[in-house]
Amino acid sequence: MPPIVVVGAGQAGLQVVDSLRRGGYTDALTLIGDETWLPYQRPPLSKKFLLEEMDPARLYFRPAAHFSKQDVTLRLGVSVTRLNRTTCELTLSDGSTVHYDRLALATGTRVRTLPVPGADDPRVCYLRGLDDAVRVKARLVETSRVVIVGAGFIGLEIAAVARALGKEVTVIEAQGRVMPRVVAPLVSAYFQRVHESHGVRVMTDAQVQAVVNSGAGLAVRLRDATEIPAELIIVGIGVVPNTELAAAAGIICDSGIVVDEFARTNDPAIVAAGDCTRHRNTLFAEPHRLESVQNAVDQAKVAAASLLDVPVAYAQVPWFWSDQYDVKLQMTGISTGYDELVLRGVPESGAFSVFYYAGERLLAVDSINRPVDHMVARRWLLAGTKIAKHSAADVAVDLKSVI
Amino acid sequence: MPKITYIDLDGAAHTCEVANGLSVMEGAVANGVPGILAICGGSCACSTCHAYVDSAWLARVGAAADIEDATLDLANERRPESRLTCQIQMRPELDGLIVHVAKND
Numbered sequence: 001m002p003p004i005v006v007v008g009a010g011q012a013g014l015q016v017v018d019s020l021r022r023g024g025y026t027d028a029l030t031l032i033g034d035e036t037w038l039p040y041q042r043p044p045l046s047k048k049f050l051l052e053e054m055d056p057a058r059l060y061f062r063p064a065a066h067f068s069k070q071d072v073t074l075r076l077g078v079s080v081t082r083l084n085r086t087t088c089e090l091t092l093s094d095g096s097t098v099h100y101d102r103l104a105l106a107t108g109t110r111v112r113t114l115p116v117p118g119a120d121d122p123r124v125c126y127l128r129g130l131d132d133a134v135r136v137k138a139r140l141v142e143t144s145r146v147v148i149v150g151a152g153f154i155g156l157e158i159a160a161v162a163r164a165l166g167k168e169v170t171v172i173e174a175q176g177r178v179m180p181r182v183v184a185p186l187v188s189a190y191f192q193r194v195h196e197s198h199g200v201r202v203m204t205d206a207q208v209q210a211v212v213n214s215g216a217g218l219a220v221r222l223r224d225a226t227e228i229p230a231e232l233i234i235v236g237i238g239v240v241p242n243t244e245l246a247a248a249a250g251i252i253c254d255s256g257i258v259v260d261e262f263a264r265t266n267d268p269a270i271v272a273a274g275d276c277t278r279h280r281n282t283l284f285a286e287p288h289r290l291e292s293v294q295n296a297v298d299q300a301k302v303a304a305a306s307l308l309d310v311p312v313a314y315a316q317v318p319w320f321w322s323d324q325y326d327v328k329l330q331m332t333g334i335s336t337g338y339d340e341l342v343l344r345g346v347p348e349s350g351a352f353s354v355f356y357y358a359g360e361r362l363l364a365v366d367s368i369n370r371p372v373d374h375m376v377a378r379r380w381l382l383a384g385t386k387i388a389k390h391s392a393a394d395v396a397v398d399l400k401s402v403i
Numbered sequence: 404m405p406k407i408t409y410i411d412l413d414g415a416a417h418t419c420e421v422a423n424g425l426s427v428m429e430g431a432v433a434n435g436v437p438g439i440l441a442i443c444g445g446s447c448a449c450s451t452c453h454a455y456v457d458s459a460w461l462a463r464v465g466a467a468a469d470i471e472d473a474t475l476d477l478a479n480e481r482r483p484e485s486r487l488t489c490q491i492q493m494r495p496e497l498d499g500l501i502v503h504v505a506k507n508d
Contacts, residue, residue, distance in 0.1 A: 011442070022508075041444030048445070058429060059444070066435045293449070297442050321448040328470060330448070371473030378477070400476075 002027030004307055005090065005098055007080050007245070008106030009033025011042065012274025012296035012303075014061055016104045019304030021070050029072050030098060032090070034079035037130050038064060043293060045133040046157040047323050050140065051164055056130055083249040085267055102307050105246055105257060105265070105272040106300065109239035109291060114149060118211030123218055124233045127154055139232050144168060147220050147230035149208055151178035153322045154236035156191065160324040163198050170201040170228055172220065174237075177204055182331070184338075184354055187366050190347045194327055203228075239291060241276045254278050256289040261313040263303035271303040282315040283382075284334065292320045317381040319374075330374035333364030333381045342392045345370060353377075355392045362387050376400055405498035409436040409454070412504055421493045427502060428452040428489035438504040445489035447471055450507075452488045453478040457501035464491055464500070479506045 004020060006013045009031050017031050033039070040059040049059065067074050075092065082091040083103075090098045111126040113119065125136050136158075140146070146162045148155045151173035162169045173180070177188035178195070192202050207223040211233060219227040243253040252258045252266045256278030263271045263279065274296040278289045298316040305312045319332040327350070338356035345352035353373040356364040365377035376399040380387055391397045404420040407430050411417065421430030431439035431452070440451035447470055456464045461484055467475060471490045475481055488502065 041441070043444040043446055058425070058433070061432065061441075063433060063435045069435070293442055293444075319448075321443070321446060323446060328447075369470075371470045372476070375473050375476045 002101055003030060003099065004028070004102045004104070005030045005032065005100035006104040006106060007032050007090070008108055008242075008274070008276070009035070009039045009074070009076065010106060010108050010274065010296065011039070011061075011293060012108070012300040013104070013106035014039040015297050015300035016106060016271075016273060016304050016307075017070075017072055019301050020307060021072070023304060023308045023310070025308060026071075029070075030075060031067075031072055032075040032078060032080060032092070032098070034077070034093075035129055035131065036077040038062065038067075038074075038076070040130055042129075045130065046127055046154050047161065049133055050137050050158065050161045056134065059130065080245055083245050083251075085249050085251075085270075088269065101269065103270045104300075104303050104307065105251075105270065105276065106274045106296075106303075107242035107245060107257075107272075107276045109241050109275045111235070112238045112240055114208065114211075114235045114237065116208055116210050118213060119235075121211055121213060121218065121233075123231065124211055124235060126235050127158065128239070136232075136234060140165060140167065143232040145229060145231045146170070147172065147228055147233045149220065149233060149235045150174075150237040151202065151204070152181065152236055152238065153179065155234070156195065156324050157322060158234055158236065159195060159200050160198070163195075163200055164325075169199070170203065170230075171195065172206045172208060172222070172228070173202070173204045174207050175204065178202065182335070183329075183366055184335070184341050184356070186341065186343070186347065187329075187354055187368070190352075190368065191324065191327075191329075194325065198325060239275070241278075241289065243276060246270075246272070258287070261302075261315075262306045262311045263299055263314065264306055271306050273300040273303040280314065281318075282313050283317065286336075288318075288334065290318055292318065294319045317378050319378055328369055328371070330367045330371060331364065332374060332378045333362070335364035335366075338363050340389070342389045344373060344392055345395055353392075355387075355389070357389060360386070360389075362392075373399060376402070405493060405495065405500075407431075407493070407497070407500045407502065409434075409439070410501065410503045411437050412506060413437075423493050423495060425493050426489050427454070427491040427493060427500070428487070430493060431488060431504075436504065438507055439488060440507050441489060443489075447474055447487060447490055450474050450478040450487060453481075453485060453505040453507055454488050454502040455482055455484045455505060456486050456491075457503065458484060460497070460500050460502075463496055
């Protein structure tokens with residue numbers, strides 16, 4: 001069935017390639033990525049990489065020699081401009097074409113841009129890729145006042161780094177609380193307090209109307225006409241899945257490339273994995289699109305298995321983490337549809353977990369500096385273990401003993 | 404430069420130079436040591452850089468902190484000498500360190 005081509009050299013694309021080789025596929029294999037870097041680790045970009053002196057090469061997943069040893073053809077710094085499913089051919093941005101017999105799409109996401117006047121100023125930055133991180137890092141050095149638009153994971157992680165670097169930091173969030181999309185209000189409230197205690201000014205319910213560049217300098221103007229002076233503006237207001245290539249080729253997309261539990265698209269020769277997919281996971285009734293390392297890696301393994309004709313259904317518990325200051329937030333499961341929260345530990349102590357229930361069924365757990373709760377919850381959610389609310393709430397109950 | 408010897412799952416030894424300050428995981432990744440996956444990028448979140456510290460080195464390497472200890476519970480075949488290599492920083496007294504790569508898939 002050669003050749004297999006993987007589009008997208010992020011964590012999912014790399015994992016597809018690795019899993020194919022581990023799975024015994026020895027024929028032609030090409031990995032195409034639009035960045036010039038070797039496949040690299042993305043999580044440190046908003047954390048350690050910004051904070052410390054660090055050579056970008058330290059983020060590479062594998063040395064260059066690994067790919068030649070594995071006989072993987074790397075095509076880096078080129079994007080795929082067209083997918084022709086009739087001829088099984090990809091057209092690349094350098095004009096060349098690549099034939100595939102089977103194809104994996106791991107095209108990832110791109111940042112949502114700030115749709116206001118003035119946002120094209122070069123001092124308005126985003127953070128998605130390594131190039132972005134290099135740029136933000138260089139700009140941070142020459143900046144004392146940073147405004148962050150969006151209090152999601154990326155925005156808050158950058159806020160923590162910027163404070164550690166001694167910058168004056170304001171975070172502007174359009175909704176009523178930080179991390180509104182994914183965590184319960186009490187978790188949001190906790191993180192807002194953490195940031196404020198570190199000297200961050202957090203503004204919620206604040207809509208950005210424009211980026212203005214007056215004689216007095218750069219500023220973010222809010223809808224209520226307040227102007228917040230900035231030397232650097234970093235925007236983290238979410239991402240958009242890169243579905244255009246697939247959609248233009250007639251692959252079904254719905255805010256993500258639609259795949260089944262085997263990571264298969266509606267074209268039997270094409271699988272997709274990672275942030276770009278709206279996918280089935282047999283642990284859930286509804287399809288999801290997830291932006292996470294866990295999903296990139298686990299779904300890529302599923303995609304590779306399908307390419308090797310040894311299909312394995314995707315049945316993994318989602319997990320995610322965020323590091324802000326010395327606070328580690330670990331999340332597992334999907335809390336959508338919860339009707340009750342059970343608190344374990346007290347937020348004031350700096351270590352607590354929130355259990356999300358629908359009726360008696362545990363849906364998800366967020367743990368703040370309580371890693372054991374997180375690890376145990378991942379096992380429970382995978383096994384479908386019932387955990388009584390009174391046990392979850394009682395810190396005297398050893399959760400490891402509840403199997 | 405200090406050296407670390409990684410013994411992979413097939414028993415092959417990979418002796419690599421790893422600068423002080425890098426993690427034992429980073430040394431493995433930079434040198435293409437098979438089996439150290441490190442999918443979370445060294446954030447102590449995933450357990451896929453799990454290795455067994457050679458018994459002669461255990462005392463010098465030291466014990467895992469709480470968060471690492473909890474994360475190790477997810478690792479395959481945890482043993483008393485289990486560590487997440489992203490949490491061990493290379494330093495002069497670890498020159499010559501030997502670690503055995505665990506099953507990380």
